[in-house]
Amino acid sequence: MNPYAIRTSSLRRDFGPIHAVDDLSLEIAAGTVFGFLGPNGAGKTTTIRLLLGLLEPTGGRAEVLGFDTRAQADSIREKSGALLEYNGLYERMTAEDNLEFYGRVWHMSKADRQARIHGLLTDMGLWERRQEAVGTWSRGMKQKLAVARTLLHRPALIFMDEPTAGLDPVAAAALRDDLTALAAREGVTIFLTSHNLAEAEKLCQHVGVINKGRLLAIGTLDELRAHNEAPRVEITGNGFSEAILSNLRSRPEVRGVAAGDGKLTIELRAGVPTAPLVRLLVTSGAEVEEVRKSKASLEELFLTLLEEEAETPGVSKMPGV
Amino acid sequence: MIADILTVALKEIKELPYLRRDKSRTNLFTLLIFVGVFGIFLPLQTGKEWVSSPLNLLYWAWLPFMLVGTTMVDAFAGERERHTLETLLASRLSDRAILFGKILAGIIYGLAMTLMCILLGLVTVNVAFGRDGLLFFPLAIGLGILAVVLLISTLASGLGVLVSLRAGSVRQAQQTFTIAYFVLFIPLMVIPMLPEAVMQPVLQFLMQTDFTTIAIGAGVIVALLDVALILAALARFRRARLILD
Numbered sequence: 001m002n003p004y005a006i007r008t009s010s011l012r013r014d015f016g017p018i019h020a021v022d023d024l025s026l027e028i029a030a031g032t033v034f035g036f037l038g039p040n041g042a043g044k045t046t047t048i049r050l051l052l053g054l055l056e057p058t059g060g061r062a063e064v065l066g067f068d069t070r071a072q073a074d075s076i077r078e079k080s081g082a083l084l085e086y087n088g089l090y091e092r093m094t095a096e097d098n099l100e101f102y103g104r105v106w107h108m109s110k111a112d113r114q115a116r117i118h119g120l121l122t123d124m125g126l127w128e129r130r131q132e133a134v135g136t137w138s139r140g141m142k143q144k145l146a147v148a149r150t151l152l153h154r155p156a157l158i159f160m161d162e163p164t165a166g167l168d169p170v171a172a173a174a175l176r177d178d179l180t181a182l183a184a185r186e187g188v189t190i191f192l193t194s195h196n197l198a199e200a201e202k203l204c205q206h207v208g209v210i211n212k213g214r215l216l217a218i219g220t221l222d223e224l225r226a227h228n229e230a231p232r233v234e235i236t237g238n239g240f241s242e243a244i245l246s247n248l249r250s251r252p253e254v255r256g257v258a259a260g261d262g263k264l265t266i267e268l269r270a271g272v273p274t275a276p277l278v279r280l281l282v283t284s285g286a287e288v289e290e291v292r293k294s295k296a297s298l299e300e301l302f303l304t305l306l307e308e309e310a311e312t313p314g315v316s317k318m319p320g321v
Numbered sequence: 322m323i324a325d326i327l328t329v330a331l332k333e334i335k336e337l338p339y340l341r342r343d344k345s346r347t348n349l350f351t352l353l354i355f356v357g358v359f360g361i362f363l364p365l366q367t368g369k370e371w372v373s374s375p376l377n378l379l380y381w382a383w384l385p386f387m388l389v390g391t392t393m394v395d396a397f398a399g400e401r402e403r404h405t406l407e408t409l410l411a412s413r414l415s416d417r418a419i420l421f422g423k424i425l426a427g428i429i430y431g432l433a434m435t436l437m438c439i440l441l442g443l444v445t446v447n448v449a450f451g452r453d454g455l456l457f458f459p460l461a462i463g464l465g466i467l468a469v470v471l472l473i474s475t476l477a478s479g480l481g482v483l484v485s486l487r488a489g490s491v492r493q494a495q496q497t498f499t500i501a502y503f504v505l506f507i508p509l510m511v512i513p514m515l516p517e518a519v520m521q522p523v524l525q526f527l528m529q530t531d532f533t534t535i536a537i538g539a540g541v542i543v544a545l546l547d548v549a550l551i552l553a554a555l556a557r558f559r560r561a562r563l564i565l566d
Contacts, residue, residue, distance in 0.1 A: 074413065090332070
């Protein structure tokens, strides 16, 4: 069995002078949820279109589920499911007819089709409303139905382009829970694009960050943090005098210090232990009530990567890129 | 392949006006007006000639052309506008299955709607004028009508799909189709207005030529046009272009 669901090598797609996807090399293991992150216009949707064989690459190559995207796009589409930028539902048709149509498209037997439609719509809480025209539904319900359609034929790989975009927070959280549960149950590979970093943090085991068509970083969240993290210590207490602060600022392992409202935030260089700093504070006369080490959020990592890219375009500081 | 074509055609039919399963009163009302005009009003106006005149072949050519063409311009442009096209293209369906499925839906739609009007028209004519016996199309005209409806439905469906493939929006597709309609049908309307000096030799030729020969000749021309339009649509169908247009 192919251990990789997706492999690309120097994949490129130009639109005139614009490099929508530029020198993209990825390896995504089968059975994982991969988050492809980037701001609007970063090249996420174009990458999905390239991987589905809907667009021809200008250069490089890509293999999806072991099939070449140029020569075997039909085979890729046969074994994949896609929830693209728009939900793609036929709004004048009923929910059941929408799923029935795509069940027929994937040559599911009538019995399998009916059982699967019943199961998915029940899981999504939509079974009772299956006979209604989709156009009358809320955006959240439509998106759930689109997810059901994407999973209908039990694809080995699912592409999801901003699956919670435009949903209210409650609907987005519910959909995220459904996705997590369904992905775990179905055991499929999910390639998810998003600019919602909190969502990616909850859903994805691996992430890649793309901007202006270029891959800036790829790895697990911990790998990205380990490389990019500026460890931070938050200390609650009092007596953080100006003398203590300037003493801290002068130390080589400290990158920055901020104090206010009984709270001291110290930004450290990577790999530095915090205990000597706490000892220094106590011996200098500060009262320490609580010490908390915090991890950089994905959002902070993302912004750092974008800043680095803006400072030195095309020079990645991340491993695996 | 055949199963895929039928799947696409069935989906298209479920979305077509009059046939889709929505409960809108507007939909039912427009269907009643359509059937009332072509199945009751016009047969009453025309009388017994409604079944006996060969000139009615032109009438049965115009009806499915307008009906199918104006609907099929929605085939790709409408899917693009409603953001359903990319999901369809990302499915396992082949280019030909999508294209032929949509064309087949147009043909079925044209046949179904026209035959419904014909059947109702026959009932109307017989109820109104059939005191001396059953009124029905002579065999040649009956077969001619079936052939005309089939060929013209295919023509309109192929043309509508081709126009729809090239158009950026449904509105643009409708405008282009209207131009095509005028190009095809204006000459037929203009012929009777031509000066007698021009008309005389044409009429003489038509009088001397067997009606069946003219009908078969016209049928062959339309059939060739059908094939040409379908081939043009096949050549035009490119997934990348449909997504990026």
